[in-house]
Amino acid sequence: MAYKDEQLSEEKVFKDPVHRYVHVRDRVIWDLIATPEFQRLRRIKQLGTTNLTFHGAEHSRFNHSLGVYEIVRRILNNFKGREHWNNEERLLCLSAALLHDLGHGPFSHSFEKVFKLDHEYFTQAIIVGDTKVNEVLQKVGPDFPNRVADVIGKTYEDQLVVSLISSQIDADRMDYLQRDAYYTGVSYGHFDMERILRVMRPIEDQVVIKSTGMHAVEDYIMSRYQMYWQVYFHPVTRSAEVILSKIFGRAKALYQDPDYEFKLEPTHFISFFEENVTLADYVKLDETIVQYYFHLWQEEDDAILSDLCERFMNRRLLKYVEFNPNLQMNDYMELMRLFKQAGIDPEYYLVVDSSSDLPYDFYRPGEEEERLPIHLQMPNGNLKELSRHSDIVESISGKKRTDHKLYFPVDLLKALTDKRVRNAILEILYGQGESSNVD
Amino acid sequence: MAYKDEQLSEEKVFKDPVHRYVHVRDRVIWDLIATPEFQRLRRIKQLGTTNLTFHGAEHSRFNHSLGVYEIVRRILNNFKGREHWNNEERLLCLSAALLHDLGHGPFSHSFEKVFKLDHEYFTQAIIVGDTKVNEVLQKVGPDFPNRVADVIGKTYEDQLVVSLISSQIDADRMDYLQRDAYYTGVSYGHFDMERILRVMRPIEDQVVIKSTGMHAVEDYIMSRYQMYWQVYFHPVTRSAEVILSKIFGRAKALYQDPDYEFKLEPTHFISFFEENVTLADYVKLDETIVQYYFHLWQEEDDAILSDLCERFMNRRLLKYVEFNPNLQMNDYMELMRLFKQAGIDPEYYLVVDSSSDLPYDFYRPGEEEERLPIHLQMPNGNLKELSRHSDIVESISGKKRTDHKLYFPVDLLKALTDKRVRNAILEILYGQGESSNVD
């Protein structure tokens, strides 16, 4: 029997809190899960620093990847008979679903920003490169790795396949909303996925939703909206992200500084600092490595690096106030001046972070980030864009919301001995000297 | 106001998936949570290697510690008016609950076994030693750290306080059963805690259960029983534990071997290898450090150490068969001989692991590990030991169940070129050459 058609002698199941069970019958999928590259995802948290705000959010990308696979598996089951995919095409969908986050690094949000990397690029690189994952995929067919990579890069010719894991209502989003809600414990993030799966219809190059399922989709869009603002953009989480970025930035700057010498050579980071990362370097990294360095760097001579690492490891985060950089530039300039005067480097300790979300968008051809809209299939068979049928979705459609915060170390500020500078800073930040700002 | 009476200006809440919310009003508790020693628990998983079997079980001891605190908080709330504890005694209960697992190291099950350590000893050491936790506790009163340590050591004079976190139905067990069930996703582990809390009555030096709540307690005991056998003693999890123990053991042996030199000095482990661990060394350790070394050791020259580390990190676990060491000693001796002949060191690759549990025990004075029984308070006020009133509990009371497994690397065995040895080994293990035994 061809490798691609091999079935396990007995179906394997993973107990999953979100989907109850994840089912695996295909040898290919089982072998992919067993690769070191996929197992590495166990050491990368799905939500980076969110567990510093919601302590339950300690789940890994391994967890989520299995979930996305399972959702696609169920979708394909429902499509059975409707869509005439052959077995290899089915495996393509399942593999792409399983592997779609394979290239994520530790704390990727900050990591990618500082080192100018892109996890999607690495996902594809792992799939087509010299890896165990590639070895498994090769056994399906010599071109199979490339096809999986194309699905992940959204360039695969059958856009229906792409849309299963990359659209405004895809298996990826459906899994993470539910999963992140489950682990954080928030009451948002629930919607009737079983119903959505039942009303999904493959039509040409997209998946549409039978109009009778519209309300379940509305619920999903609202979940997404609430999760973004309640969980993903939580200002305390972003405080930790700010610190992370500054740690990476500071370490890189010190490495580039000919006068500074690390106590222990930061071996795992060197190619990142030098911006010539190889695939082999990349897949070695995970959160245990990164945090090991944070441990070490607490002992470094550089006061900024050691302070930032200590803050991150012991969750002594930066405080924040609302701050609109567009309107308050003068305040910001004045704060920079005062920080310098106080001997606190504003590059590392006075940081504006802006987060914005577009919960749902209709199609705007030609715009930088085109997003395919969700289409409802009406009883007469016609398609209708979601926001034209749903008042609620219409109300938030295309509306970008942005939140700006200014982060700073209130502990250092309060400890300033120059009372004049101290009060001037706190006056700008809190309006009246000081407040009971807490997280 | 005395520090011990300080209240936060506004109650803080932690969103918790198990108890919905964890509430903190006391400054002392808030300050304890913020210490580096307590934050370190974020980097130690509650269930060690269980996530290799149940992928959802990635929650930390930080998570659990907050939960135990919250349960004790609720118990004390219910006791209000019944028990006349002063505020310091209340804080003592809460602090002991919060800190009871503070001394856990990374993968403590295997770790403690190999290095002959005891986490309870370290919990007490952190509480009374030179730490931030001690600093906070000192501010309540100079003797307060010792009292917290006594509660944890079960030597505190008011045994009622002790019983809240160490008895056969305590806040510790009630939290971990529910929490571990939640994160693994298994359907066991549920019982009506709200009802149990409502029927708990403090009587002299113990907490008894109003007899109308007996069925909720039965359910709790059954949960415990099922969690032990379905989750905690799962043979796949134990396979990972076996590997862990062997890694620690091998690294120690190599360190003691004058002819062997590590590529990178295992700094963090040296005092453990030399068995002269200091508190400072101990609290530095967490899972990120340990796994960093596992990463490094995959590159060590020693084939055994590097193979074991690679197995652990990539989840290439050992397979197992049922094996009773008492009855099958001859088989075991023969297997050892064959392994040696095959060049596979049986010390590291042929391991018997035995797990046993005593789900509930009545009181047997004088026995090595005395366990206080659970008492029901009957309508007439008399106390009755649980197993005398509940058929179900009676049926499992005092019955120890033990499970033996023999672990071995089936991949290495199958790859043996000496077919005779190979078949002889597999014949003993599987009865008929080979089977499709999988996890």
Add this chain to the structure above:
Amino acid sequence: MAYKDEQLSEEKVFKDPVHRYVHVRDRVIWDLIATPEFQRLRRIKQLGTTNLTFHGAEHSRFNHSLGVYEIVRRILNNFKGREHWNNEERLLCLSAALLHDLGHGPFSHSFEKVFKLDHEYFTQAIIVGDTKVNEVLQKVGPDFPNRVADVIGKTYEDQLVVSLISSQIDADRMDYLQRDAYYTGVSYGHFDMERILRVMRPIEDQVVIKSTGMHAVEDYIMSRYQMYWQVYFHPVTRSAEVILSKIFGRAKALYQDPDYEFKLEPTHFISFFEENVTLADYVKLDETIVQYYFHLWQEEDDAILSDLCERFMNRRLLKYVEFNPNLQMNDYMELMRLFKQAGIDPEYYLVVDSSSDLPYDFYRPGEEEERLPIHLQMPNGNLKELSRHSDIVESISGKKRTDHKLYFPVDLLKALTDKRVRNAILEILYGQGESSNVD
């Protein structure tokens, strides 16, 4: 001890699937629950005919009334120390919460419409009239029944008390949304009530919401929106309501027809038909009585009454199409003509039903049904109307949505022997002769 201060020797609890437990300590509440007038609510379903669409929705108003009581009990617990209500005022809130639906009749939606009754009037009448409920309330104080009735009539001077059970975010709505979601099994209707209760603040004559809880309130508003359109206004449920109204209407017409004689005198209905209902007549009615008559009336000589009753009892409902009476008056007139020609009385078998909902409204002084808006309390203490702070709520605020359906007996139509008339009717209804319209 005064009756109003009497406590039960031991707290009573009701196991409740929605709130886990309902707690009762006050003798007054316990005695109210035991009255025949309150027990009667067990025989009146909370959602009337909804169980014909969602089979799980068989819960009674008894169920819901306990839930509203429990929510108010928890709110008052949270207010403790904030609001200095004396015990009688506390009992007033609890009693009003428990009794607020006491005057509901069987299938009250249709019943009240046909017989021109108002359940709120009867709630007050039971409270102040010659009933066991009144007897219990009297024992609190001679004026106590009137005060409870005033709270229910929203005329009580302390509008804060009124707002607990009658405002846009009150205990009544919070209970029914969750409860109806639970019993129907839909995935809507969930929101974080525990959080909402924690951020409620009594301020003068209203309850405001701490602004940090805004998202939980958004979720609640969205739940309400979804429950209305997915459950409460479900077209199949409305089909059953249409039949109910027509049964009541037909029976009344026959009673008033001097030429018609019922086989069995409809004793329980006579005062309703004659529009001189007494309190004693009213409280005798419940769903068992009404359905008993439906059983009997299936055997009546009048073909319309017997057909309608048979439809209701055996769930042979009317089918429906979208139909806007404002735009399609000509169609309607033509259908009436055709129905008459076919010998099907359009008064009973061609019915337009319109449902509309206003999910949230800001304050519009002077409008017919003024609704108090929900206010957020900002960090600086100021109040801000919800829709000015929440994009989502703003988007649906003040927008009334109406749904029109036309109901008809498709079975009778299909069975018409005059094919011309038959086809003409179906042509208007379905556009093309006939469709596979189903529920």
Add this chain to the structure above:
Amino acid sequence: MAYKDEQLSEEKVFKDPVHRYVHVRDRVIWDLIATPEFQRLRRIKQLGTTNLTFHGAEHSRFNHSLGVYEIVRRILNNFKGREHWNNEERLLCLSAALLHDLGHGPFSHSFEKVFKLDHEYFTQAIIVGDTKVNEVLQKVGPDFPNRVADVIGKTYEDQLVVSLISSQIDADRMDYLQRDAYYTGVSYGHFDMERILRVMRPIEDQVVIKSTGMHAVEDYIMSRYQMYWQVYFHPVTRSAEVILSKIFGRAKALYQDPDYEFKLEPTHFISFFEENVTLADYVKLDETIVQYYFHLWQEEDDAILSDLCERFMNRRLLKYVEFNPNLQMNDYMELMRLFKQAGIDPEYYLVVDSSSDLPYDFYRPGEEEERLPIHLQMPNGNLKELSRHSDIVESISGKKRTDHKLYFPVDLLKALTDKRVRNAILEILYGQGESSNVD
């Protein structure tokens, strides 16, 4: 196309709180659900009087019947490919599952006892008699109704089919445990049905359980045990059942009394009183009819009948004490004497009720009620009876537990003017004159 092979143009779903969705594709099933005999089950509560103890338990047998159907549907889906049933055999299983409770009358426990009826007999009678259900089944095949009736009577030749709905682990039990737990809100009744369904294997004439699923089955057995003692045999529920039996008994006695005349002829009951019930009479009855009479009978001249009806409708139940009729016969005789002396008829007001349960039984050939044991299929293929493999099940296997209660009207007793008699009675019942015994 043959009727039996007809599929609905689109799958219908029922939203179900327990199984999420109930799916119907077969025209036969859809038509069965639409029959008056099946719709009648909406008017019969699944748990009779349990809602007087657990107010949430207001769900109907309609609710449960759909659930059993859905479970069997899922089991058959899992068996697909394993078992070569033709379509008619599949429909047989589904129809029997759907209809298995069709013959239940209102409050059947008490009803059947007093009138010496058997619901299973009526289930079969409806299926083979002159009914709409029979009409639908006939269309599948002339012998089909008989085959369905045989399955329900457990006499169908393929015992595998029978075992799906009548064995110690069948769809009936699996549905009602979960469903009754859901509606009552108790925390018992949960087990991992999805797992049980996955490990069920059809083997010859029985369904066996793969041994890896043993713990899920243990959990199911424990659920059953807890539900029996916590819910089904709750003493307050039994108090209501006692009253019901006495109402039926009294009404029958009065009917047989030539000197007594009912104010309104109890038409619906006459054939029951006369013990010559026809199928037509039987299917007319439901809870609305029965309760209508209870309403009327409150106004009857007979003091006992009117008192009992009033008690039932207003939930003024009888109180109870533990009472072992085998050991306390003298007490009982003395109480009878005293009751008579006090003018309270002991036949109606002094009632011993005994409930007993056998949670699991192994096979005992020849015993009166043989029960087929649950078999585990071991890895080697051998079958092993469950209690030989599970300690927990072994501990309760074959053990019948019985609970005896004595019921009496404490209100009447307390109101006795003859203090001597009053005290003598209370002395026997409560040991010391009186107690605060409450529910």
